[in-house]
Amino acid sequence: GNSVTQMEGPVTLSEEAFLTINCTYTATGYPSLFWYVQYPGEGLQLLLKATKADDKGSNKGFEATYRKETTSFHLEKGSVQVSDSAVYFCALSDPIDTGNQFYFGTGTSLTVIP
Amino acid sequence: DTEVTQTPKHLVMGMTNKKSLKCEQHMGHRAMYWYKQKAKKPPELMFVYSYEKLSINESVPSRFSPECPNSSLLNLHLHALQPEDSALYLCASSQEGQKGGPQHFGDGTRLSIL
Numbered sequence: 197g198n199s200v201t202q203m204e205g206p207v208t209l210s211e212e213a214f215l216t217i218n219c220t221y222t223a224t225g226y227p228s229l230f231w232y233v234q235y236p237g238e239g240l241q242l243l244l245k246a247t248k249a250d251d252k253g254s255n256k257g258f259e260a261t262y263r264k265e266t267t268s269f270h271l272e273k274g275s276v277q278v279s280d281s282a283v284y285f286c287a288l289s290d291p292i293d294t295g296n297q298f299y300f301g302t303g304t305s306l307t308v309i310p
Numbered sequence: 311d312t313e314v315t316q317t318p319k320h321l322v323m324g325m326t327n328k329k330s331l332k333c334e335q336h337m338g339h340r341a342m343y344w345y346k347q348k349a350k351k352p353p354e355l356m357f358v359y360s361y362e363k364l365s366i367n368e369s370v371p372s373r374f375s376p377e378c379p380n381s382s383l384l385n386l387h388l389h390a391l392q393p394e395d396s397a398l399y400l401c402a403s404s405q406e407g408q409k410g411g412p413q414h415f416g417d418g419t420r421l422s423i424l
Contacts, residue, residue, distance in 0.1 A: 289413075
């Protein structure tokens with residue numbers, strides 16, 4: 197079956213620190229992979245995506261590379277800001293599934309302190 | 311600004327009330343979703359509509375009744391809810407036929423059951 201395992205939080209970093217949030221997946225087919233971010237009181241926003249092996253998604257300084265050999269899609273940012281404080285969800289979509297269902301990781305809460 | 315609009319943003323209702331949540335998108339997406347999200351948890355899929363027809367019901371209690379009157383609108387009718395139904399209800403949409411594509415989320419309705 198399909199599933200996503202995500203690094204447990206919460207994570208607290210100082211401003212300008214390097215961020216890594218680990219995400220690994222299990223899939224029956226060839227999934228697309230996503231990172232979503234949820235700020236307090238808001239819905240989920242698509243942060244970045246990758247649709248095939250070795251693709252790198254990037255947005256707002258965040259990056260993640262689709263690694264088929266390690267079934268991973270780790271999120272990284274070189275220098276976090278206070279405004280990056282949010283909950284981050286790794287997600288998978290398997291194209292063979294009905295209705296483009298998503299499988300979410302448990303979420304990682306990030307707090308960046310000045 | 312989100313392209314999926316949900317109303318109301320907040321809703322407080324008693325266990326005997328009947329209310330409805332509304333979701334609207336104008337991106338031409340033909341797949342629409344309802345999710346329930348508890349605090350600090352990932353979204354849980356409730357229903358999927360594909361081309362205005364219900365394609366997935368994740369064994370949701372009958373006190374939740376979805377409706378898709380047209381390709382842009384999705385409603386969730388609520389009746390006789392329980393306190394444990396208090397949560398953030400998220401609507402999302404995606405391009406049907408674009409398997410593995412992203413889902414676009416609204417900001418949600420925060421529901422409190424008294």
